[in-house]
Amino acid sequence: MQTYDFIIVGSGSAGSVVAEKLSASGRFSVLVLEAGGSDMRFYVQMPLGYGKTFFDPAVNWNYKTEPDPGLAGNADHWPRGKILGGSSSINAMVWIRGAREDFDAWSAAGNPGWGFDDLLPAFKALEDNQAGANEWRGTGGPLHVTTCEQAVHPLTKRYLAASQQAGLSLNPDFNGERQEGVGVYQISTKNGRRMSAARAFLRPAMRRKNVRVVTNALATRILFEGSRAVGVEYEQNGQKESVRAAREVIISGGSVNSPQLLQLSGIGPAKLLKDLGIPIVKANDNVGANLQDHIGINYTFKGREPTLNQILRPWWGKLAVGIQYLLLRSGPLSLSMNNAGGFFRTSPGMARPNMQLYFQAFSTVIPKSGERPILTPDPWPGFSIGLSNCRPSSRGEIMIRSSNPRDYPKIVANALSTDEDVVEMLDAVKFVRRIASMPAMADIIEEEVLPGPSITSDAELIQDFRKRSGTVYHPVSTCRMGPDPSHSVVDPRLRVHGIAGLRVIDASIFPDNITGNTNAASIMTGWKGADLILEDH
Structure with a gap:
């Protein structure tokens, strides 16, 4: 031995x-x-x-x-x-x-x-x-650790502006003095490689x-x-x-x-x-x-301005970003799908943030079997604002x-199994809609695709996020x-x-x-x- x-x-x-x-x-x-x-x-x-x-x-x-x-x-x-x-x-x-x-x-x-x-x-x-x-x-x-402010999709600026209009501050570094606010994410890459x-x-x-x-x-x-x-x-x-x-x-x-x-x-x-x-x-x-x-969900919108959907869906767009990546190690393929995000409190009485935000300049409502549809986005201009809870009280085994x-092994997640987790998720999805309703975003939103404008009551919102939420790994x-x-x-x-x-x-x-x-x-x-x-x- x-x-x-x-x-x-x-x-x-x-x-x-x-x-x-x-x-x-x-x-x-x-x-x-x-x-x-x-x-x-x-x-x-x-x-x-x-x-x-x-x-x-x-x-x-x-x-x-x-x-x-x-x-x-x-x-x-x-x-x-x-x-x-x-x-x-x-x-x-x-x-x-x-x-x-x-x-x-x-x-x-x-x-x-x-x-x-x-x-x-x-x-x-x-x-x-x-x-x-x-x-x-x-x-x-x-x-x-790579900073991405110069590389993210232009729509990211609208997300940051709308979040500030909704009451959040701009934060240039979530790993700095404070975590609360919105900003562009740093990612673990070097020269366009993971x-x-x-x-x-x-x-x-x-x-x-x-x-x-x-x-x-x-x-x-x-x-x-x-x-x-x-x-x-x-x-x-x-x-x-x-x-x-x-x-x-x-x-x-x-x-x-x-x-x-x-x-x-x-x-x-x-x-x-x-x-x-x-x-x-x-x-x-x-x-x-x-x-x-951590449990998360996306709210997805159809936009009036081009998003990454128009680049990453057609064959010629795939070819263009592929060549850009192979030659220059830059472009959408060199980034995370989460261009920006942030941290916020679902109640002003909380001592610190309890929710995380994610902004994605593309949408994937129409899935493709066998792979996560990052590279096969929807045929219309779409984007998503996602969120996840930070310190859930639910426990599994x-x-x-x-x-x-x-x-x-048998994985029992027990997601959203406490009233506390459900209440803060309900407050959080309402805040995502608040961001989307701000002028910087509302100006370019044609419609909310998921969950859709017909979902309005607390009961409907809870039913929706139970059906569509999942682990953020x-x-x-x-x-x-x-x-x-x-x-x-x-x-x-x-x-x-x-x-x-x-x-x-x-x-x-x-x-x-x-x-x-x-x-x-x-x-x-x-x-x-x-x-x-x-x-x-």
């Missing part, structure tokens, strides 16, 4: 960072096990290509939730990256750190070292921000002799000697292999795969493990519990169905961090409670969800987690 100092399960947003940092000194040998394959694919590297990866089983786990009463019985589609870079290789690339208050709450809950002031140096150190360095932003780090965690961190690490990355390797269980993790069993090409960790096993599978692997290995709810015939190594009801996710590692907290094993899975140093030599480092450790997109915070978690490991070794 081959032995490595550290074994990392998962090469995603956090795992890639951990591999880079643990291997940098050359003192430790590092093995990375990735269930997916290479990220060297055109539609992965091209930013807007994530429309093609949205259902692609070659790079995507394509999970589905259980039918959800909160979403009118729909079984929500959950894309998760099955590829080097994990979900950072197939996401929308919006670079949002989260609010100061999010991380300060983590610290106040008994997790020293996880407050905003503790984490800001890590956020700054890992990024190379095109906007330049200041007290909030960093330059010279491995991950490039800047995934694999590109920023794992690929440089792979050039070192002390790093080995094994792709198409599905981790099936953690190996123990007593209450100490000593290795990992995995399957590759139909063969079972085992590897040993001299120092630690680090699980970075994400909010779905990390609790799944712990449960398969005998760490999880005792009744579940007994019912499935899995020997219990450590009983902990929190493994797979406390699932939190992720639990294995069997002892077979290839069986997908930010599941967290299924291996949550905390000092008390009765309420958490890992301690503030990300060590699994009651087990030696085992840590979880990814978004599943978030004590609670953050205000905004979760990728930047996931990458920061990898950075912070690696620092904790290095301190202990």
Whole structure:
């Protein structure tokens, strides 16, 4: 059995960072096990290509939730990256750190070292921000962050103006001093190519002799000697292999795969493990519990001015933007579909924003089977204003169905399952209509297509957003961090409670969800987690 100092399960947003940092000194040998394959694919590297990866089983786990009463019985589609870079290789690339208050709450809950002031140096150190360095932003780090003000569609200016007319302030940097307001999103790209965690961190690490990355390797269980993790069993090409960790096993599978692997290995709810015939190594009801996710919806409008629909739908438009991208690495294909957005409060009495906005200068009311229809928009000028909740009170769970590692776990999202979440979503969609009614937008709107002007009462609006809402792909907290094993899975140093030599480092450790997109915070978690490991070794 081959032995490595550290074994990392998962090469995603956090795992890639951990591999880079643990291997940098050359003192430790590092093995990375990735269930997916290479990220060297055109539609992965091209930013807007994530429309093609949205259902692609070659790079995507394509999970589905259980039918959800909160979403009118729909079984929500959950894309998760099955590829080097994990979900950072197939996401929308919006670079949002989260609010100061999010991380300060983590610290106040008994997790020293996880407050905003503790984490800001890590956020700054890992990024190379095109906007330049200041007290909030960093330059010279491995991950490039692009500013897009000069590249977004002209219609974005109308959205920003209408939002200001509706009472929101202009915010040039959501990762700066304050988060509230509207502005153009920063994205994780460089020179027109996706800047995934694999590109920023794992690929440089792979050039070192002390790093080995094994792709198409599905981790099936953690190996123990007593209450100490000593290795990992995995399957590759139909063969079972085992590897040993001299120092630690680090699980970075994400909010779905990390609790799944712990449960398969005998760490999880005792009744579940007994019912499935899995020997219990450590009983902990929190493994797979406390699932939190952001839920979003789009309001779509038919416009009187051209949008990206007129460019991205016809064959000649596709050809033109394709040539532009191939020759110059610029144009619509080099951007996220979310040109701009913002954060707002659904009630002025709230201390801080609880909703996020997204502006998309195209529309996709008419779907195309088999792919997310980013590259096949509607045949008329359309655009969308979307939103998602930031700190929902609804909680779900992720639990294995069997002892077979290839069986997908049961995902119970429980979206919009509390009155509080429903009320704030109702207030939020009304505010989207308020933005659309402002002169800067109303002047160019021919009609509201979805949900349409006939949907007016509170009951109708609620029914509509239950039918049309879905995940915005930010599941967290299924291996949550905390000092008390009765309420958490890992301690503030990300060590699994009651087990030696085992840590979880990814978004599943978030004590609670953050205000905004979760990728930047996931990458920061990898950075912070690696620092904790290095301190202990």
